Amino acid sequence: MLPLSSVRIIDLSRALAGPHCTALLADLGADIVKVESGRSGDPARAWPPFEGEHSLYFDSVNRNKRSIALDLYSAAGTAVLDRLLQGADALVENFKPGTLAAMGYTEERLYELNPRLIVASVTGYGDTGPLSERPGLDQVIQAVSGITSVTGPADASGYRVGLPIVDLTSGMTAAIGLLAALLGRERQSSPDDRIGRVSTSLYETALSLSVFQGQGALTNGSVPRPQGNDHPSITPYGVFATRTEPIVVAVTTPSHWRNFCDTLGAESLFADPRFTTGRDRTEHRAVLNNLITEILSNEGAEAWIEALNAVGIPCGAIHDYGQVFAHPHTAALGMIADTVRGDGSDLRVLRGPLSLDGAATGVHLPPPLFGEHGQDVLRELGLPQGEIDTLIANGVLAGHPNTGVQR
Structure with missing residues (x-):
């Protein structure tokens, strides 16, 4: 049994940082219920590369999750979300600061729904400060946080890192914080010791990645510059x-x-x-x-x-990625899993990077189709089929099992 198998997390996050956080938790056994907008779905579903109608961008960070698609602009949709939150251990979101409260889910309301609920938030610039209201995406944060200034050829003005490093590490940071809060909740001696909210931002995480280069600039003003392919401190x-x-x-x-x-x-x-x-x-x-x-x-x-x-x-x-995936070492580590989507299409996907007692965490669920598990999730909440059918008829519950719809 995986260590988080008794943990249920409601995932309102979209795109990359938040979904990467919940993918790592899903690898450890958490039941991730991905709540998507019934009107548009996770925007990553529309981003290339594609295999047929399926976004491989979306698939890359949504293994081991279930999807329910709700109209959260409707009272019936938020009523379903309320019930999901009442039975959850945690909520993960990566909206701009204040968005969750604007949806009606203030800290007080969330506590009222579920006093044990832990909210994990990933924002662009944090909750406070002069930039906190700005939208923040990976490459912009790379630039604003200084990462771009130390990346690329020595005579260049700066390059982006080839992978969305800030999104990915922000997701990892949020996962670590949420795990700590879950552990603290189980060990707390008093309800007053409860950690109700864990938050990080792309900006904070990016600054933490500066390590020795940032420390040098902070301590003695030695502002680092791009070094190309050379290590900034060690030679050769x-x-x-x-x-x-x-x-x-x-x-x-x-x-x-x-x-x-x-x-x-x-x-x-x-x-x-x-x-x-x-x-x-x-x-x-x-x-x-x-x-x-x-x-x-x-x-x-x-x-x-x-x-x-x-x-x-x-x-x-x-190596390029074609060489990496064909390498015998990748095969020996069992990094590639063969799975089948809910519409019957085959998918090869990378597993998560962890092993527990020598056994690699695997892929027990393929990335979900849009709203694929909505009816199953509602049945688990105790809703009768007639009520579920009404939600579908009224456009509150979107997506159907095995339709292959990939909004």
């Missing part, structure tokens, strides 16, 4: 050409440096006073990198990868 650590294709090498310790020079047959580099310490090597990075490239270009990538890893130096090729 980056991309190097070989006779066949580039490789990434990471030489981080004195023993690494000794073994690296031995493997390259470069005693002169080890003896050169310009490269004695890590600090020395970083100060003379350009000269050292050129000398290393001259040596590495005498052999092919595979030979260097084998030789350097054999002496404990991290080294690898630059």
Whole structure:
């Protein structure tokens, strides 16, 4: 049994950060009921890439969830949401600050519905401050938070990170906070100790990712700049050409440096006073990198990868995702799961990244069709079929089982 198998979470989040949070919790067994707008659905359902009518963007972060589609602008729709919240452990949302309250779900109302409910919120800029009312999306936050300023070639004005790193890490941060609140709720000695709300923002999470570069700027004013493919603090650590294709090498310790020079047959580099310490090597990075490239270009990538890893130096090729998914190591880890959507279409999807007692968390539910599980969820609430049929007829409950509708 997975550790969160007794936990039910109502998921009002959309797009990426919130759904990534709930996907991680679903991997651990939480019953995630994804509540979508009956009028439009999760907007990610309309984003490429597509397989037929299915958005693979949506599929990538909605494994192991169930979907119910409600008209939340109607009294009947919010009445259903009320009942869902009354039986839930947590609510996850990523609206702009104040949106949930504008829907009628103030902190007081939520407490009235369910005193044990924990609300996890992911916003763009946080609940307070001069930017809090702005809409925030990943690439914009990368720019505003400083991430863009340290990314890309050394002579560039900044690049976005190739993946939506702020959305993804914000979702992870929210999941950690929600898990802590759930644990605290079970261990609290008094109701006054209850944590009712967990919140993070893309901006806060992005700043936390600055780590040593941000710390340097904060402490001594050393504003970091883009370093291309070189590590900003450690040398040699980056991309190097070989006779066949580039490789990434990471030489981080004195023993690494000794073994690296031995493997390259470069005693002169080890003896050169310009490269004695890590600090020395970083100060003379350009000269050292050129000398290393001259040596590495005498052999092919595979030979260097084998030789350097054999002496404990991290080294690898630059793979595209086609190569990654075909790699035997990916298969050995069981990272790819074969599943079947509710409309009968096949889907290969990545599992979550965790293993428990050596067993990988799997994919026990495919990404849901739009409103696929609505009737099942309402039956669990005790609604008779006649009432469910009325909700469908009145447009309050959208989507039907196995229709394949992918709003």
